[in-house]
Amino acid sequence: MGCELCGKEELLFKAIVEGTLMQVCKNCGKFGKIFAAPVSQQNKKAQQKTEQVFDVVDDFAQKIKKAREKTGKTQKEFSMELNEKESLIAKLETGTAKPSIQLAQKLEKLLGIKLVEEQMEGTVEKRQKTGVLTIGDIIKTK
Ligand SMILES: [Zn+2]
Structure with a gap:
């Protein structure tokens, strides 16, 4: 065609x-x-995104707290090492603040824990689909 x-x-x-x-x-x-x-191009983009989507694990708060306590450092000492505010560490450890991927990766290196994980493909695909749903629907109904 x-x-x-x-x-x-x-x-x-x-x-x-x-x-x-x-x-x-x-x-x-x-x-x-x-x-x-x-x-064809849309599919390619969607696939690339699927491979690159990462998220911070749900139980990051406990993981950070445990690992930080293991190092014997106080929140203040740890925040200085991380170059972040002490209040942020407190928030992270109580789960009231979620670290960005960048910060989580920094924490991973410092604490030797795993905080960032690749998202399940299914979840990502669902998100992708809802994003283009309106366009797809218009095309189908025509
Ligand atoms: Zn033409």
Whole structure:
């Protein structure tokens, strides 16, 4: 199947051209309003994201507290080593604040614990799908 305007066999975009939804090539897409990238490209992006999504473990608070206590350092001493505020350490250890991935990785190195984990693929895929649902629905119903 080629471009609906010029017939070129190319990567096709969904675009609104003069009020009509069409599949057109990149060049013809300039005449209308492209609202969805080619399907093949979307899939690639989604896959890449799936591989790169990390999250901080749920029980980070206990893990940090335990590991920090093991080192024999007070929250203050530990915060200085980490170059963060003492109040932040207290919040992390009670679970009232969640560390960023960067901070969690720093904590991992300092404490020798595991705080960052790759997210389950299923969870990520669900998130991805809800993100493009509206576009997908429009295409399907047409
Ligand atoms: Zn075309």
